[in-house]
Each structure stands twice: as structure tokens, then as C-alpha cells.
Amino acid sequence: MKVLLAGTLTEEMVFADISTGAQNDLERCTEIARSMVMDYGMSRLGRVNYRKGASSPFLATGGGEGSPTVLSEEMAKRVDQEVVRILDEALAQTREILEQRREALEAVTQRLLEVESIDHDELKRLLDENCTGPWLVPGTQGLQPRARVRTSQSKESSHPAVDIAPTAENQI
Secondary structure (H helix, E strand, C coil): CHHHHHHHHHHHHHHCCCCHHHHHHHHHHHHHHHHHHHCCCCCCCCCCCCEECCCCCCCCCCCCCCEECCCCHHHHHHHHHHHHHHHHHHHHHHHHHHHHCHHHHHHHHHHHHHHCCCCHHHHHHHHHHHCCCCCCCCCCCCCCCCEEEEEEECCCCCCEEEEECCCCCCCC
């Protein structure tokens, strides 16, 4: 989602303008967020699938895509609010990444205005020349890891056991 949002945010940051060029990216990003809420249970609304599947319960794979379940007006409003919340969160995180890497963003933008496309080697050179500090994803430095490896190993396996720790919002 952040990759899809980065284009329109870059336009806003560099050119102080937003074009219609990101329409498809915004549509795809919104559909991902809606699927997170409606299909995958990846939201604050809980582990619920809100779409009816078109597959047969008797076949391993069914035909067609799921169709939306008829939701009450209140639930449809809650779904829409959750989609907006997910998009707003992704926008804020993407904006933070771009702001922290502003020098590199402007160097790449300037080069693209000059030559229209660049290859991997040139991109890497521009990033190396214009990025300072560690290559951590901005905004993640203070986060605690979600999984911790226990020192004891289970008897059935030679691999260490892993505990999953919830995040600050009690999400795993």
C-alpha cells in the first residue's frame, strides 16, 4: 500500500500539486484496504469475513470472486471508516518515510526529470549519495519486535520455540 501511495505523496511534496496520474494507484490501494477489512479480518472490526464466497462448499476451488454481503447501513459505515483509517495510517507512514529520505527523493526526482528513467545501479548510486543514517525503515526504530525466541527448545523439534507478543494495540 505504501508503494502505491508514494507516487501521489511525492507529487504533493515535490511539486506542491496532485495530478490525476495516481488514480489507479489509489483505486488499488483502497481495494487492498477494503479486502483487509471485508475478506481477511485484518482490521479492528475483528476476524470476520463480510463477503459471501461464490465457491462451492463441495469443491476445493470454486468459480468466480466473492460478492459483497448485504451489510446494515451501520456496519457499512463502520467498514468504510475502517478502510479510511487504514489508508490514513498508510499515508502517514509513507509521508514519514519520504520526509526522512527527502534528499534522496529530490535527487531521484531531479534525475528522472532529466532522463525519464534510471536503472538499478543509478538508483543505488543516488540513494547512497543522498541518504544518511542507517537503512532502517523510518518509524520502526522504537518498535519492539513481535516475536521473541525462547531459549528452551521443544522436545519434538530441534528448532527454538517462538513466542508471539502483541503490539501496543494488542494486535499480533
